[in-house]
Structure formats: C-alpha cells, structure tokens
Amino acid sequence: MPDTRARRIAELIRPLRVKPGSKVNLAKDFDPRYKPGYLKKKDSADLLQTGITMLADYQRRLAAQDTYGVLLCLQALDAGGKDGTIRHVMSGVNPQGVQVTGFKVPSAEELDHDYLWRYACRLPGRGQIGIFNRSHYEEVLVVRVHPENLDRQKLPPGAKGKGVWDRRYREINDWERYLTDNGFKVVKLFLNLSKEEQRLRFLKRIDVPDRNWKFSAADVRERQRWDDYQKAFSQMLSATSTPWAPWYVVPADRKWFARICSAAVLVHTLIDIDPQYPEVSMERRRQLQAIGRDLEKEAPAGALTPSPAAGEPTAADRPRARAAATAGVAAADGHG
Ligand code: AMP
Numbered sequence: 001m002p003d004t005r006a007r008r009i010a011e012l013i014r015p016l017r018v019k020p021g022s023k024v025n026l027a028k029d030f031d032p033r034y035k036p037g038y039l040k041k042k043d044s045a046d047l048l049q050t051g052i053t054m055l056a057d058y059q060r061r062l063a064a065q066d067t068y069g070v071l072l073c074l075q076a077l078d079a080g081g082k083d084g085t086i087r088h089v090m091s092g093v094n095p096q097g098v099q100v101t102g103f104k105v106p107s108a109e110e111l112d113h114d115y116l117w118r119y120a121c122r123l124p125g126r127g128q129i130g131i132f133n134r135s136h137y138e139e140v141l142v143v144r145v146h147p148e149n150l151d152r153q154k155l156p157p158g159a160k161g162k163g164v165w166d167r168r169y170r171e172i173n174d175w176e177r178y179l180t181d182n183g184f185k186v187v188k189l190f191l192n193l194s195k196e197e198q199r200l201r202f203l204k205r206i207d208v209p210d211r212n213w214k215f216s217a218a219d220v221r222e223r224q225r226w227d228d229y230q231k232a233f234s235q236m237l238s239a240t241s242t243p244w245a246p247w248y249v250v251p252a253d254r255k256w257f258a259r260i261c262s263a264a265v266l267v268h269t270l271i272d273i274d275p276q277y278p279e280v281s282m283e284r285r286r287q288l289q290a291i292g293r294d295l296e297k298e299a300p301a302g303a304l305t306p307s308p309a310a311g312e313p314t315a316a317d318r319p320r321a322r323a324a325a326t327a328g329v330a331a332a333d334g335h336g
C-alpha cells in the first residue's frame with residue numbers, strides 16, 4: 001500500500017472525525033456542504049473507483065486472514081443517502097464477504113428482548129464486513145425523539161426513568177469496546193444532510209415516477225421534528241465518539257463527496273487492520289508443489305496451463321511472493 005495514498009485518505013477524513021470527549025453542536029460544527037477546495041466533481045468517479053478497488057483488495061485479505069471483522073454503521077435522516085452509499089461504495093466487493101442489514105420498526109419478537117439483541121444477532125463474522133443500514137443508534141435517536149417507542153420496549157420501571165439516555169450511551173460504548181477488543185472494528189458514519197437538500201430530495205421522489213416508491217408520508221412527518229433530531233444527533237455524537245469507535249460526520253449534500261468520504265473511512269479502517277494472507281509454511285509449500293506435479297502429469301495432450309481468475313493477484317504480479325516461492329517459501333502477503 002503506497003504510503004501517500006494512505007496519507008491522503010487520512011487527511012481527507014480527519015476533519016470529519018468527532019474528537020472523543022468533545023461537545024458537538026451539529027448545526028455549528030459540521031457543514032453538510034463542506035468539501036476541501038482541491039476536490040472537484042469531475043475527478044470523483046476516478047477517486048471513488050480507486051477506493052472501491054482498494055476495498056475489494058482489503059476485503060479479500062480480511063476474509064483470508066479470518067481474524068478481524070468490520071461493522072459499518074450508517075445513520076442519517078431520511079433521504080440522507082444511506083442506500084446509495086451502500087450501493088456505490090460496496091459495488092466492487094465480493095458479496096460473500098459482505099452482509100447488509102436494514103433496521104426498521106422493531107417486531108414483537110425483537111421487543112421481547114433487550115434493546116441491543118437484534119443488532120447483536122446481525123453482527124458480522126470474522127473475515128466479514130457487516131453493514132448496518134440504521135443501527136443500534138436508532139435506540140437513542142428515533143426512540144428518544146418519540147418516547148412512545150420506549151414504552152413499547154416493555155422495560156422494567158427502573159430501566160426507563162431519568163438517566164435512560166446517558167445509560168444507553170454508556171452501554172453502547174461498552175458494547176462497542178467489547179466488540180473492538182475481540183477483533184471487530186466498529187466504523188460509524190453519520191451522513192449529515194441539510195434541511196433544504198432534504199426538501200429537494202423529497203420533491204424529486206415525488207416528481208420522478210421511478211422514485212415514488214421511496215417516498216413516504218411518514219418521512220415528511222419526521223421532517224417536522226428536524227430540530228429535535230439535530231439535538232438528538234448532537235448529543236449522540238458527543239457521548240458516543242470514543243477512541244475505539246469514533247464517529248465520522250460525512251457532509252451529505254453532495255452525494256459524490258459523501259460516497260468518496262464513506263469509502264475513505266472504510267479503507268482507512270482496513271489499512272489500520274492491515275489484514276494479511278495466511279503465511280504458508282515451507283512444509284505446506286512442498287506438499288502443494290508435490291500435488292501440483294501429480295496434477296501436471298495427468299494433463300492430456302495439448303492441455304492449457306491454468307491462468308488465475310480475473311482480478312486475482314498472480315505470483316508474477318507480486319515480486320515478493322514470487323521471490324519467496326522461488327526460495328521455497330510462499331510468504332504470500334498479496335500486496336506488491
Ligand atoms: P426506512 O429506513 O426508511 O425503511 O425506515 C425505517 C423506519 O424504522 C424509520 O422510520 C426508523 O425511524 C424506524 N426505526 C428503526 N429502528 C427503530 C427503533 N429501534 N424503534 C423505532 N423505530 C425504528
């Protein structure tokens with residue numbers, strides 16, 4: 001991984017990171033239209049493609065190593081761009097390594113459990129990237145803005161009185177710390193949309209017939225609670241951006257920029273994990289070569305030499321792996 005690329009990614013996302021312990025006032029601290037001057041829309045397709053390619057490569061290594069998992073939590077107000085972000089950012093990744101879960105109003109079965117249960121049931125396994133389209137953070141957002149949701153959760157009296165939100169922040173932080181300590185990185189993106197851009201996107205959903213299905217009258221009702229949501233988001237960001245799982249506030253008024261930033265945060269996390277293909281011992285390498293010789297002997301006349309699948313790194317592409325293989329040790333790290 002060239003260091004300059006890693007450095008550029010780190011620089012791009014630094015202003016989006018919520019400093020743990022800081023007090024956030026969303027309206028004042030984060031501009032939904034922010035972008036650095038040097039980034040232009042005409043370069044966005046190439047940049048996003050670079051991110052997508054890097055993600056695909058890292059995801060293969062994550063799966064091969066089978067030690068770490070990544071949980072990406074996406075939060076936004078309606079029309080914030082969660083679906084489009086998932087569609088674009090994950091477009092190059094092997095679907096077997098990714099698991100997307102959307103969270104809606106909880107079912108009767110879900111309400112019969114503790115509030116984190118349904119999220120715990122959908123966590124990614126090792127080697128996987130899990131995406132939460134809405135997440136456990138709804139438990140301190142929609143549930144806070146509409147407290148009747150809390151009544152439906154059948155909590156004992158002591159668990160829903162004063163201090164319930166501070167307790168939930170603490171429980172969520174503890175849960176994420178537990179996951180991180182056990183190999184599961186938690187990445188949190190808040191797609192920060194302006195009220196005017198939301199209005200325009202709703203209008204588009206009404207005006208364009210193919211988008212009508214995306215429009216719901218409930219979304220407009222929620223819009224009337226805009227200020228309550230801004231406050232709930234501000235408090236959530238202040239209380240739950242931690243050193244082990246910081247929040248990133250992604251400016252969401254420009255979809256192309258939001259997608260680049262989302263890919264960048266995810267790639268940044270994977271660079272940090274730096275997953276490696278498992279080392280192959282000299283003994284194992286010798287066994288593989290012996291099996292390979294037997295298979296070669298079975299070749300019918302005129303048989304072709306097998307070539308690797310498209311996109312797979314070959315020994316020839318990877319000088320380090322090739323050198324190691326020649327020496328009889330394939331220390332395949334997959335990144336030449
Ligand atoms: P959508 O993501 O547009 O399909 O809508 C899902 C709906 O489910 C949104 O209105 C959310 O506010 C709502 N929702 C998600 N999680 C919860 C929750 N824990 N309690 C109540 N409503 C929720």
Ligand code: MG
Pocket residue numbers: 078216219
């Ligand atoms: Mg909706």
